[in-house]
Amino acid sequence: MHLPKRRQLLKASALALAAPAVLRRPALADGKAINVAAYGGVVNDQLTKFFAEPFAKETGIKVTFGAGTSLALAKLQTMSGGPAQWDIINLTGSEIVQAAKEKLIVPYDYSIIDASHVPPEYKEKYGIKFSLFLFVMCWDRKKIPDDKAPKTWAEFWDTKRWPGKRSMDANISDGSTLELALLADGVPLHKLFPLDVERALKSLDKLGRDNIVWYNTNQEPIQQLTSGAVSLATAFHGRVLLADKAGASLGFTPDYAGVSGNYYCVSAASANKTEAFKFLNYMLTDVKGDVEYMKATAYAIPNTAALPQLPKDIYDILPTNPALKDKVFIKSDAWWAANLDKTVQRFKEWQIGG
Known part of the structure; x- marks a missing residue:
């Protein structure tokens, strides 16, 4: 299971x-x-x-x-x-x-x-x-000070202003990768569901496959930020707080996060x-x-x-x-429960297609 x-x-x-x-x-x-x-x-x-x-x-x-x-x-x-x-x-x-x-x-x-x-x-x-917990955008403060960090997902998608790879969650049902892609493409917060999966995938295409490092465990984005492999990531806010308590210097914003x-x-x-x-x-x-x-x-x-x-x-x-x-x-539990299998399958097809 x-x-x-x-x-x-x-x-x-x-x-x-x-x-x-x-x-x-x-x-x-x-x-x-x-x-x-x-x-x-x-x-x-x-x-x-x-x-x-x-x-x-x-x-x-x-x-x-x-x-x-x-x-x-x-x-x-x-x-x-x-x-x-x-x-x-x-x-x-x-x-x-x-x-x-x-x-x-x-x-x-x-x-x-x-x-x-x-x-x-x-x-x-x-x-x-x-x-309740948040799925947020976070950053390495050694490279990006809080006042210079992205404030929206459209800015998170801006690789010209913030060059480098983004660490993003490959588990789309538990993280909020598709929702964030839609926000980056201009969909309002209150109109995310039902998810337009194809529009979300096109938004990820705009970010660029070469600009994404996919992760599969909750600790990976934290490790990638602290090691310097990436300077921007998506993560659960508790992981960021834990890392900072252990001596890291990571920032995040609750704005536009998934709950x-x-x-x-x-x-x-x-x-x-x-x-x-x-x-x-x-x-x-x-x-x-x-x-x-x-x-x-x-x-x-x-x-x-x-x-x-x-x-x-x-x-x-x-x-x-x-x-x-x-x-x-x-996050709409009802939508994901009804659409989980076909959405995960479509996302995997998109990944392979790249």
Whole structure:
């Protein structure tokens, strides 16, 4: 099964995740305990610290986070015929669409979940985008100072003003290469979907095949920037922050970035749906925990009530920042779920055709 790089991002994010390959199984939920299949590593530690432990103290409901989440796990639970081992499963955007079609998950109970502080663009029938992250343009500050860096994707495409190769994501469904190509060609942010794939490929032709270095893992563009192989790249913003914490000098802008996020979904086979929804409500509404999580990760929880308590350096780069609302686009999970195979195939044909 293809493992989306958005999942890889959170598994090996700015917090150096290390999720195990084999799923760790906690005890079965007993009505006062729920189990969450997530990513493992440091992120699970933070979710436990900021949400699970205080929630347990407040409600008496124990929450255990495990690793190895996937659409396959959601399917396995419904096929078993018994109560779900995992009450909540973290799914990517395309996975939640498929899981809903196959009735592997249940709609959110908005009589329990208070979504009054959730921007409507992040609220769906079967979940709310959580831990939002950005796909951005970034640069090597040693070669391009922040005030001289491209400000738009049309400028990123300008090889006369900024000569040299661009490092770009070959995984078009999880990165936003086609969307960025359309922005560079003049398509407005709010009119990206449905994607005009052929126009996007023609835009990449304009950039020039010889000016593109394709990457397949999230760390490659960072390595290429820091090694001097390229001076401009596309990347997930958490990778840039991690590199700078480690001593690199990379810049990025949240403007015109693609917004992605995963969903915590309640299994249709869960015997603890009410408790699961109560915990999800806690994660989405507890201001103190949300602030600490966003400070630790620089990924957004869509609770606007928490925004005023964030430091400026974090607030400025969160997609939920009102100042960025009309400067970022949200990847359409529904479009990609419906068009994934044929679009990936067409992109590969274009690459070979060069």
